[in-house]
Every structure is written in C-alpha cells, then in structure tokens.
Amino acid sequence: MPGSLAPRWFKSSYSGGSGTECVECATADGSMLVRDSKKPHAPVVAIRSTAWKAFVRAVGAGLLER
Template identity: 65%
Template structure:
C-alpha cells in the first residue's frame, strides 16, 4: 500500500481459543485484509469491506439460526 500507513492488524474475535486457529484482520479505506496470525509474512486475503461486512452478517445470521 504505497503512500499509506501500515494497516493495524487485530486478532479476530472468532479465532479459536486453542491458539491454532488464529486469524488477523486489518481495515483500510475500502478493503479488509485477512491473514494467518502464525504466518504474518504469508499470503493476505484482500476483500472489499462492503463484501466482508455482508459475509460476516450472513455468517452471524446462520449461527443465530442454528
């Protein structure tokens, strides 16, 4: 991301408590970044923030409906 600040990464609240399923996320103006917290130099999944929010909303509805 040239010319911008480094993203602020945070551990997802949905990560497992065992320490083996850790996902970190970061937000930019238009994107959500997702990576494996155990491999911080590895690949980063990039999704438009609006699409990510719709995805999370859908997952929440599925969990609540179970």
C-alpha cells in the same frame, strides 16, 4: 508499506483458544485484510468492504454452514 501507513492488525474474537486457529484482520482503503497470525509474512487476502459486510451479516444470521 511504502507511501502509506502499515495496517493495524487485530485478532478475530472467534479465533480458537488453543492458538492453532488464529485469524487477524485489518482495514485498508475500503477493504478488509485477512491473514493467518502464525504466518504474518505470508500472502494476505483483501476483501472489498461491501463483500465483507455481506459475509459478516450471513454468518450472524446463521446462513453459512461450518
């Protein structure tokens, strides 16, 4: 990434153990970045931190269906 530090990616603690459902996340400039760990050069989804926090709260409260 020119002019900035590269994001520090980490695997989601809820990624599947079989290696087929790995999601990686990173933070950058007030956003949360999400990508498929099997395709690190594919497009990345950027989510504003306020939306990410609301999503995490909803998941934790069991408000979202699988």
